[in-house]
Amino acid sequence: MSRTRLEQFSDAVFAVAITLLALNLAVAGPGHGPLLHQVADHWPSFVAYLVSFATIGLIWVNHHALIVNVAVVDRNLALLNLVLLLFVVLIPVDTATVAKYLALGGHDARVAVILYAAAFLGMALSFAGIFEWTLRPGRLQQPVPERGRWTARLRFGASTILYLAAIAVAFASAPVALAIIAAVPVYYIFERAPTVGSPAQR
Amino acid sequence: MSRTRLEQFSDAVFAVAITLLALNLAVAGPGHGPLLHQVADHWPSFVAYLVSFATIGLIWVNHHALIVNVAVVDRNLALLNLVLLLFVVLIPVDTATVAKYLALGGHDARVAVILYAAAFLGMALSFAGIFEWTLRPGRLQQPVPERGRWTARLRFGASTILYLAAIAVAFASAPVALAIIAAVPVYYIFERAPTVGSPAQR
Amino acid sequence: MSRTRLEQFSDAVFAVAITLLALNLAVAGPGHGPLLHQVADHWPSFVAYLVSFATIGLIWVNHHALIVNVAVVDRNLALLNLVLLLFVVLIPVDTATVAKYLALGGHDARVAVILYAAAFLGMALSFAGIFEWTLRPGRLQQPVPERGRWTARLRFGASTILYLAAIAVAFASAPVALAIIAAVPVYYIFERAPTVGSPAQR
Amino acid sequence: MSRTRLEQFSDAVFAVAITLLALNLAVAGPGHGPLLHQVADHWPSFVAYLVSFATIGLIWVNHHALIVNVAVVDRNLALLNLVLLLFVVLIPVDTATVAKYLALGGHDARVAVILYAAAFLGMALSFAGIFEWTLRPGRLQQPVPERGRWTARLRFGASTILYLAAIAVAFASAPVALAIIAAVPVYYIFERAPTVGSPAQR
Numbered sequence: 169m170s171r172t173r174l175e176q177f178s179d180a181v182f183a184v185a186i187t188l189l190a191l192n193l194a195v196a197g198p199g200h201g202p203l204l205h206q207v208a209d210h211w212p213s214f215v216a217y218l219v220s221f222a223t224i225g226l227i228w229v230n231h232h233a234l235i236v237n238v239a240v241v242d243r244n245l246a247l248l249n250l251v252l253l254l255f256v257v258l259i260p261v262d263t264a265t266v267a268k269y270l271a272l273g274g275h276d277a278r279v280a281v282i283l284y285a286a287a288f289l290g291m292a293l294s295f296a297g298i299f300e301w302t303l304r305p306g307r308l309q310q311p312v313p314e315r316g317r318w319t320a321r322l323r324f325g326a327s328t329i330l331y332l333a334a335i336a337v338a339f340a341s342a343p344v345a346l347a348i349i350a351a352v353p354v355y356y357i358f359e360r361a362p363t364v365g366s367p368a369q370r
Numbered sequence: 371m372s373r374t375r376l377e378q379f380s381d382a383v384f385a386v387a388i389t390l391l392a393l394n395l396a397v398a399g400p401g402h403g404p405l406l407h408q409v410a411d412h413w414p415s416f417v418a419y420l421v422s423f424a425t426i427g428l429i430w431v432n433h434h435a436l437i438v439n440v441a442v443v444d445r446n447l448a449l450l451n452l453v454l455l456l457f458v459v460l461i462p463v464d465t466a467t468v469a470k471y472l473a474l475g476g477h478d479a480r481v482a483v484i485l486y487a488a489a490f491l492g493m494a495l496s497f498a499g500i501f502e503w504t505l506r507p508g509r510l511q512q513p514v515p516e517r518g519r520w521t522a523r524l525r526f527g528a529s530t531i532l533y534l535a536a537i538a539v540a541f542a543s544a545p546v547a548l549a550i551i552a553a554v555p556v557y558y559i560f561e562r563a564p565t566v567g568s569p570a571q572r
Numbered sequence: 573m574s575r576t577r578l579e580q581f582s583d584a585v586f587a588v589a590i591t592l593l594a595l596n597l598a599v600a601g602p603g604h605g606p607l608l609h610q611v612a613d614h615w616p617s618f619v620a621y622l623v624s625f626a627t628i629g630l631i632w633v634n635h636h637a638l639i640v641n642v643a644v645v646d647r648n649l650a651l652l653n654l655v656l657l658l659f660v661v662l663i664p665v666d667t668a669t670v671a672k673y674l675a676l677g678g679h680d681a682r683v684a685v686i687l688y689a690a691a692f693l694g695m696a697l698s699f700a701g702i703f704e705w706t707l708r709p710g711r712l713q714q715p716v717p718e719r720g721r722w723t724a725r726l727r728f729g730a731s732t733i734l735y736l737a738a739i740a741v742a743f744a745s746a747p748v749a750l751a752i753i754a755a756v757p758v759y760y761i762f763e764r765a766p767t768v769g770s771p772a773q774r
Numbered sequence: 775m776s777r778t779r780l781e782q783f784s785d786a787v788f789a790v791a792i793t794l795l796a797l798n799l800a801v802a803g804p805g806h807g808p809l810l811h812q813v814a815d816h817w818p819s820f821v822a823y824l825v826s827f828a829t830i831g832l833i834w835v836n837h838h839a840l841i842v843n844v845a846v847v848d849r850n851l852a853l854l855n856l857v858l859l860l861f862v863v864l865i866p867v868d869t870a871t872v873a874k875y876l877a878l879g880g881h882d883a884r885v886a887v888i889l890y891a892a893a894f895l896g897m898a899l900s901f902a903g904i905f906e907w908t909l910r911p912g913r914l915q916q917p918v919p920e921r922g923r924w925t926a927r928l929r930f931g932a933s934t935i936l937y938l939a940a941i942a943v944a945f946a947s948a949p950v951a952l953a954i955i956a957a958v959p960v961y962y963i964f965e966r967a968p969t970v971g972s973p974a975q976r
Contacts, residue, residue, distance in 0.1 A: 183786030
């Protein structure tokens with residue numbers, strides 16, 4: 169199997185998912201009050217949009233950094249990648265659910281944030297699965313050195329731990345849980361550890 | 371015609387179709403009961419989502435394995451591929467129909483599953499057509515040896531037979547028919563026959 | 573500008589447009605009569621879906637055959653290509669309009685078919701514009717010989733004439749006009765003139 | 775990171791956004807008056823569609839001209855590019871809002887046009903950010919000469935100034951502001967300054 173096609177297909181799925189996110193921002197239109205109020209009342213949609221966009225965007229950056237170094241794409245990697253995408257395409261729907269329930273607060277807001285964190289957790293775990301796949305001999309063009317593995321695992325694993333924390337916190341407070349979820353892409357934006365084992369340029 | 375562009379276009383169609391699948395999972399929103407109940411009542415949507423995602427995902431893997439070996443893309447292959455995609459883009463709509471009717475049971479649930487199986491059957495038959503196209507001399511970089519053809523036909527044909535069985539069974543029971551449809555991607559996940567005639571790597 | 577990126581972008585637009593077509597096939601769902609009746613009443617949607625899918629699919633095949641031979645993509649070609657895509661993305665909406673009005677007959681059905689034919693006419697004219705662009709010296713890797721130009725113009729021009737005819741006929745009969753529109757992709761499926769000036773393989 | 779994948783992902787986002795634009799053109803369907811009246815009443819949707827399509831189309835052309843010359847894609851460029859795409863995917867929703875409110879006039883029409891101009895302004899500023907990134911040594915295959923920088927900045931900056939002007943004008947008149955927004959792609963269609971530092975062909 170070719171790496172090109174794995175990337176091409178994944179990129180298209182990431183792109184469609186990221187574009188569908190914005191559809192949640194549509195206002196109801198004339199007859200539902202002044203436009204400025206409609207937009208202002210829509211703030212949870214904007215927050216959820218930004219969090220989801222940043223998270224999918226950073227996953228795309230990390231996905232690229234990992235896959236560009238792969239030597240041979242086999243059927244297992246293709247299947248692991250499909251599991252990752254299975255969670256990616258859930259994000260637009262879960263974002264819409266969070267946007268609908270966040271401002272209402274209460275039990276439903278907490279359920280919405282748990283569903284949202286669960287989709288991201290699934291994404292993080294599939295990504296970790298792909299990373300583990302790359303550790304077997306011969307899988308990467310430039311293998312991850314033995315001593316760099318745990319650093320890399322921690323880098324990728326940070327998001328898993330944060331999403332688990334978000335789920336735990338969501339039982340008490342939806343906004344705090346959402347803030348934890350939002351922290352993940354911010355972490356990856358500022359995280360500057362040298363990418364383990366990634367060749368300079370394809 | 372270039373193979374790259376055939377793959378690029380097909381990948382985009384597969385990607386859009388697979389992403390649209392998840393839109394069926396959207397809940398009605400506030401005012402329609404507790405969110406947890408809404409999500410729980412949505413179980414047929416989740417089942418249909420998983421089955422459709424896995425099936426399109428595996429068709430994508432198999433499509434890749436077949437096309438990567440093609441030597442020259444001619445107009446006939448492009449047209450056969452369009453017929454395949456014609457059925458692929460029907461899947462999101464048929465998935466939504468199954469999701470709406472499965473829990474209701476009765477006649478309509480059976481009709482919904484038959485429509486769903488019919489779209490997959492069309493997909494399987496178009497795929498078989500593409501495979502037959504590859505058997506003519508000069509079509510593949512590494513041709514399928516004479517004695518490997520029937521093995522390969524059986525591999526691809528297994529899904530056709532299962533979809534026909536699902537349609538027949540659906541007249542009696544929609545859930546059993548759906549289970550048969552779900553078995554197809556599971557079969558292709560675990561199926562490890564050496565890919566006939568596929569070169570090691572593009 | 574690179575040909576790869578022009579093709580990549582166009583392919584994605586074609587792919588999204590072709591996949592959105594199928595969304596018109598969604599049934600209303602439970603509470604709107606037996607599913608089989610809903611599907612049967614939906615026949616105009618299926619007819620419009622098939623016509624639009626086949627037309628976009630064939631335009632994609634022809635687009636490929638034309639662009640693969642281009643030597644240098646300049647800004648003018650990029651702009652002409654955008655005009656083509658401007659009409660391509662109108663097709664899903666116009667297909668939905670035809671599907672809604674065809675079975676009703678009368679004045680509105682004729683208006684719907686005229687709008688539909690007009691979008692295809694715009695597509696055909698933009699395509700002819702791209703073809704004229706390719707005729708200037710140095711634009712193609714393998715230029716169209718002087719004597720082959722009119723044959724090629726006729727091949728591409730056939731659809732323009734048929735769409736104009738469909739618009740004229742639509743003032744009298746929507747179904748006949750739709751049949752003319754449907755004839756265009758059928759013509760291009762069976763049309764086997766050697767592609768003028770196309771190199772064997774990219 | 776590879777330039778190919780940055781382009782591939784961006785192209786898919788541009789393509790999905792540009793195709794979703796047309797969905798705003800859907801008519802309400804039977805029972806909402808003669809189709810011709812529905813279409814005629816839809817003129818703000820057509821105007822907004824044309825403006826948004828042309829703007830995204832031209833941004834795509836300019837994006838290509840800039841990125842094709844990039845020597846090495848680093849994490850910062852990937853992040854800047856994500857910010858650009860964040861605004862691109864807002865366009866379909868803001869286009870729909872303008873289409874809904876433009877014909878109504880009054881305060882809400884002005885708010886709708888300001889939101890629309892703001893999304894384009896964000897797009898223009900992100901694009902300017904990407905341009906500034908390319909000015910650092912070693913970033914381009916063929917660097918922008920010192921004396922060409924301000925010319926290039928002015929070219930890219932023209933749109934920023936026009937969008938700021940549109941926002942200011944929108945407080946007085948929505949249609950005039952929309953005309954200014956529409957002027958931007960027209961400017962880039964006719965603008966023929968030699969592309970600074972772009973190599974002949976990838």
